[in-house]
Amino acid sequence: MKRSILYCALLVIVALVANCNNGKAPLDNPSRGSITIAADESFKPLVSQITSAYEGIYPNVKFTLVFRPEQEAINMMLRDSARLAFTTRKLTKNEQRALDQRKIIGGAVKIATDGVALIVNKANTDSLITMDQLRAVFTGKIKTWSQLKGNQNEPITLVFDNNNSSNLDFVLSTFGIKSVDGLRIFTTRSNREVIEYVRKNPSALGFIGVNWISDGDEPLTTELSADLRVMGVSSKPNPTGRADYYQPFQEDLGMQRYPLRRPVYILSREAHPGLGGGLVNYLIRDAGSLIIYKVGLWPSVRYNREINLQK
Structure with missing residues (x-):
């Protein structure tokens, strides 16, 4: 009887592991996981402060930062060596084609000037x-x-x-x-x-x-x-x-x-609502634009603060 119960429990565990994301590693999400970000070296102070602030909010998040010349940073994102890339331009038609072939929509969001x-x-x-x-x-x-x-x-x-x-x-x-x-x-x-x-x-x-x-x-x-x-x-x-x-x-x-002056874009190859999207939303919808402002650049979306004055 004990062997039968143990055997059934083992089958349940195996089934759960097998069905968990089809055997793949669990997907990251906006508050948990780790991804690599590539960025042009001229944006190093900006990217370092943004990612450090986000990690401070979500302790279970880890960003690996790689600073390269812009074209190398874009190539890393296209090869799936990086999830996001901070650049001064959008993808060219040929570069976008590389994502299209993998049925990845991708995205380009302007975050600052x-x-x-x-x-x-x-x-x-x-x-x-x-x-x-x-x-x-x-x-x-x-x-x-x-x-x-x-x-x-x-x-x-x-x-x-x-x-x-x-x-x-x-x-x-x-x-x-x-x-x-x-x-x-x-x-x-x-x-x-x-x-x-x-x-x-x-x-x-x-x-x-x-x-x-x-x-x-x-x-x-x-x-x-x-x-x-x-x-x-x-x-x-x-x-x-x-x-x-x-x-x-x-x-x-x-x-x-x-x-x-020139734009600052985040290029993404993210195919699910993950950590990359969480960071982008933080910059354009949340208080992340305050970091862009603090660094001395001009954020594309200003952070509006509501102040209630009481007598």
């Missing part, structure tokens, strides 16, 4: 530039700081975080430039290394994601911003005063005054 910041050494007094002048730098018509009426006589060294940097791609596409042959370009391995290089080289003009230096509450921002100037950029060909120049900080991003 970011800006590419132009930084120079503090010893360089030239802190203003027009879009026409910047175009001339990238077409080789302007080669030295003296042509920009700066106090440096050296050639302008353009500094980016990677050969495949989203920062570099964005600037080139803005000006319709196909080749960088003949330009004085130096690449590092991260936005932080761009900052360090500019700090040591007065002739350098660095390009970084502004969230590296825009969070006034972060000690790292103070550390990284030391001995640097953030250039003001004007879309007017003939500015009449300093008021015509704008920096890539929150209000000028939100009011669309800063010329080198």
Whole structure:
């Protein structure tokens, strides 16, 4: 009799295990599980703070963050090496086709407006530039700081975080430039290394994601911003005063005054209501937009707080 009862209990357990998600690992959900997120390295401060806050709310959640140049981050998402990707663009038709072949709808949600910041050494007094002048730098018509009426006589060294940097791609596409042959370009391995290089080289003009230096509450921002100037950029060909120049900080991003602004998207390949969707909803429907605001970017969906005043 005891053997019969034990045998029946064993059959029930086996049946439950076999029927639990068809033998696959349990699916994650918005409050439990672990996924990998790929992101362009220029968004590292933003993504790190967002995911850390979400993990603080849900202790059973774990995000593995991988920071790569934008195209590599997108490829990781397409190959299913990452569930989400933080990027500056949506998928191309060919990239979307890769998901369509697997019958995955995917998605792209704009969460913020970011800006590419132009930084120079503090010893360089030239802190203003027009879009026409910047175009001339990238077409080789302007080669030295003296042509920009700066106090440096050296050639302008353009500094980016990677050969495949989203920062570099964005600037080139803005000006319709196909080749960088003949330009004085130096690449590092991260936005932080761009900052360090500019700090040591007065002739350098660095390009970084502004969230590296825009969070006034972060000690790292103070550390990284030391001995640097953030250039003001004007879309007017003939500015009449300093008021015509704008920096890539929150209000000028939100009011669309800063010329080198760009969107921030979350690309997803999630096929069920899971952890990835939970994070996206947190950013566009919940208090997550406050983190975007805190970092110094402009959230696509503002968080509305209701305040009751009582006598």
